[in-house]
Amino acid sequence: MKYTFVFSMLLLLTSCKYFDVEKTTSEAILNEELKTFDWNDVDTYPSFSECDSLISKSEKKQCFQHHLSSHILKFLQDEVIVVTKDIHDTLNLHFKVSEKGVLTLLDTKVDSLTIKEIPNINELINNSLNSLPTIYAAIKHDQYVKTEFELPIVIKVE
Template identity: 85%
Template sequence: MKYCLSFLLVSLFTSCKYFDVEKTTSEAILKEELKTFNWNDVDTYPSFSICDSLISKSEKKECFQNNLSSHILKFLQDEVIVVTQDIHDTINLQFKVSEKGDLTLLEAKVDSLTVKEIPNIYELINNSLNTLPTIYAAIKHDQYVKTEFELPMVIKVE
């Protein structure tokens, strides 16, 4: 009995390390979560109210881009633009949508011939953005986030 009791006491003292609970801080949990976080993707892309009925993420993204480009092109078509030679150019527009849904043109890459023929092209594009309907910001983990994207547009003036 003496040996049994001493064996139990020795096992009890040596096995205490198995009952230790490792404490983790909230900062450690946050660091681990941030490692798995995909910063280049959002749960919901920026959107117009027209696109709300669509279900898939890719359809909503396409709807937003199509509506934005068609709005800008319609605005440009309504303007009287006189050119000395035909223009067929693809311009690349870089946009930022804020957490509040404000759209900002960051950069417009336009061919020098297009700028020569339509010197106020930047102003026209910016003016077209002022008449956009309400934009709903992108969402990631139930939070509104700012996003940046590039939109190529084909400009044809004859």
């Protein structure tokens, strides 16, 4: 009986720590949530209305990039560009799409020969963006977010 009483008291005293509730603040919970986010990926990429019918994320991304590059190339083809040498170049365009769907050209990587032959290439590209159809911003966790991406465009002028 004596051993049973000592064992029960010992059990009672050591088991109290299991009933303690650890308190966490809302900031701690938020910080843990933020650590789980993949900040380099979005749930839905920016898109045009023509891409809305597509289901998969990769198809929507390809559709957006295809429509954007086609629009820029069509604009450049409609312009009268006179060159003295043939140009076969890949332009690397760095874009940003705001939360409101505003597309901005951040940077253009163009070969020096292309700049020499078409000195206003950056202006032409910027002008082509003025006539784009409505862009729907990217979505992450049901919120519109800013995105940045690069788009290579192949230019051939003969």
